Amino acid sequence: MNRQLHPLEINPKTGEPFLRLLSHPNIILTPPRLDDAPQLMAILNDERVYHWLSSPPVPYTQEHADWWLNHIKPPSDKFLAELEEARDDPTLKIVDECPVRYIREVKEDGTEVFLGDIWIDLAGQPWELEGSGKTSQSKPLRDPNDPDIWTVGDYLAPSHHGQGIMSDAFKTVLQQWAIPRMGVRRMAVTALDGNKGSVRVFEKLGFKFRETIQDALDVRGTKRGVHVLDWRLEE
Numbered sequence: 001m002n003r004q005l006h007p008l009e010i011n012p013k014t015g016e017p018f019l020r021l022l023s024h025p026n027i028i029l030t031p032p033r034l035d036d037a038p039q040l041m042a043i044l045n046d047e048r049v050y051h052w053l054s055s056p057p058v059p060y061t062q063e064h065a066d067w068w069l070n071h072i073k074p075p076s077d078k079f080l081a082e083l084e085e086a087r088d089d090p091t092l093k094i095v096d097e098c099p100v101r102y103i104r105e106v107k108e109d110g111t112e113v114f115l116g117d118i119w120i121d122l123a124g125q126p127w128e129l130e131g132s133g134k135t136s137q138s139k140p141l142r143d144p145n146d147p148d149i150w151t152v153g154d155y156l157a158p159s160h161h162g163q164g165i166m167s168d169a170f171k172t173v174l175q176q177w178a179i180p181r182m183g184v185r186r187m188a189v190t191a192l193d194g195n196k197g198s199v200r201v202f203e204k205l206g207f208k209f210r211e212t213i214q215d216a217l218d219v220r221g222t223k224r225g226v227h228v229l230d231w232r233l234e235e
Contacts, residue, residue: 002087007176008100017080019100019176021168026107029100029118029169031076036102037065039114048158052195054219096140097121098177103156103169116156118169120178123151127213127228128188140183147185147232150178154198167201174205185233192217193225207231 001010008017018028043049044060057064080099103115123129124136128151140148156166178184191198193212203209207229215223 002084004083004086004089004093005099006092017099019172021165021172022175023168023171024163024165026105027115027165027169028104028106028112029173030102030104030112031080031100032069032073032102034069034073036069036114037062040065040068043114043116043155043157046158048161049155052192052198053155054192054217054224058220092181094142094183095181098173098182100177103165105160114157115160115165116154118152118154118166118173120150120152120173120182120184123149123188125151125190125216127211127216127226128190142183148183150182150184150187151189152187161197166197167204170201171205179233185235187231189229189231191227191229192219193227195227199227199229202229202231205231 005017008019010017016030018030021027021029041060041062041064044053044056044065045058050056050058050060076099079095079097083093083095083099086093098120101117101119103118104112105115106112122137122140129135129149132149133146134149137148142148152170154166154170156169174184187207188210189202189207191202193214199209208231210228210230212225212227214225216226217224
């Protein structure tokens with residue numbers, strides 16, 4: 001087992017790394033797969049999902065899904081290859097991303113069902129960076145006296161809403177990877193105005209509500225407000 005993948009597990013049949021959720025052991029996070037397109041389309045064409053997302057086009061077509069997967073999979077593969085190259089390094093590397101993001105349910109027969117996505121990235125919206133003196137950046141600066149500000153994006157299939165899965169997924173990624181492996185110490189997150197479910201998820205994890213900004217985003221031709229919440233690691 002490559003120490004640089006810690007605390008990920010490896011699927012013995014496929015060799016694919018995965019992260020098991022802390023409180024839902026039948027739910028795992030994996031890298032993206034090119035054959036995820038049909039499931040992406042099904043979920044992102046559901047109004048209960050896309051209404052709360054600002055970026056995916058509607059309708060979400062096969063072309064969109066194929067483009068997206070071919071956009072995110074090569075960097076994911078490259079990052080995993082870099083971790084493999086560093087396998088003999090006894091010190092765990094501090095890295096800039098999480099290699100697993102796609103949420104899947106593992107059935108009793110071993111088959112997996114795609115459920116959604118969760119990803120952590122550097123904050124870039126002006127309200128996320130407000131008051132920090134920081135500007136949008138492509139790479140973390142890693143100043144220990146002025147931590148980088150990170151954010152999160154996520155969505156989940158409506159069939160699995162209300163089961164605590166997204167709260168568990170975010171908690172797992174934050175505690176198991178983002179804090180120890182990415183050095184995340186500060187976050188500013190956004191939910192579209194009215195998305196009480198996402199706000200509850202954030203608050204469960206210790207995020208503090210900062211403000212609601214009206215007409216902050218143009219979402220498919222309509223101005224939408226955003227809720228902004230902040231978090232700092234207590235050390």
